[in-house]
Amino acid sequence: MAGRAPKSRRPRAVRRSHRFAIVAARFNERITQRLVDGARAAFGAAGLGVDRVEVHWVPGSFELPQAAALLAATRRYAGIVCVGVVIRGQTPHFEHVAREAAAGIREVALATGVPATFGVVTAFSEEQAWERAGGAVGNRGGEAAEAALAMAEWIEDVRRHGAGRSPAHRVEAPRAEPRRRARGPR
Numbered sequence: 001m002a003g004r005a006p007k008s009r010r011p012r013a014v015r016r017s018h019r020f021a022i023v024a025a026r027f028n029e030r031i032t033q034r035l036v037d038g039a040r041a042a043f044g045a046a047g048l049g050v051d052r053v054e055v056h057w058v059p060g061s062f063e064l065p066q067a068a069a070l071l072a073a074t075r076r077y078a079g080i081v082c083v084g085v086v087i088r089g090q091t092p093h094f095e096h097v098a099r100e101a102a103a104g105i106r107e108v109a110l111a112t113g114v115p116a117t118f119g120v121v122t123a124f125s126e127e128q129a130w131e132r133a134g135g136a137v138g139n140r141g142g143e144a145a146e147a148a149l150a151m152a153e154w155i156e157d158v159r160r161h162g163a164g165r166s167p168a169h170r171v172e173a174p175r176a177e178p179r180r181r182a183r184g185p186r
Helices: 029-045 061-073 093-112 126-131 140-161
Strands: 020-025 053-058 079-087 116-123 133-135
Touching (some): 020 029, 020 061, 029 126, 053 061, 061 093, 079 093, 079 126, 093 116, 116 140, 126 133
Parallel strands (some): 020 079
């Protein structure tokens, strides 16, 4: 179907030597703890022991990019998962925090080459936030950890095999319909 992304796949078992960091915002800490739990569960499902995943707490979601940048600069981590909860209030503060957290986390990944993934829940209500922290809508922390695992694997494959040569992540162009010769009078 045109316009539909392929189904995501779980990353292969990650190398046991890889280390990952979770940076968690203390603001809305009870909900954020559920995101941390979801991320840890995803790392565990990929075969990473608890000794390979570190959790670092910062005051709020606005501080996530700075902490992620400092951790990425150490080159100790194959990926960094940023989790937090920003709930809309009566002022535009929500938009500023959410936008800057997203842009800052993206910038960390681009500037360092270390996957920094966005597991920040942005919600209109506390109820919506809980739904995205292990409730009916899933767990954004676990999803961000799966993205970090997949990106760490992809980066390793590209470095090992070169872009477009990775056996696990081969990029295929869509096949064009064969041209039909116009048949008409000669």
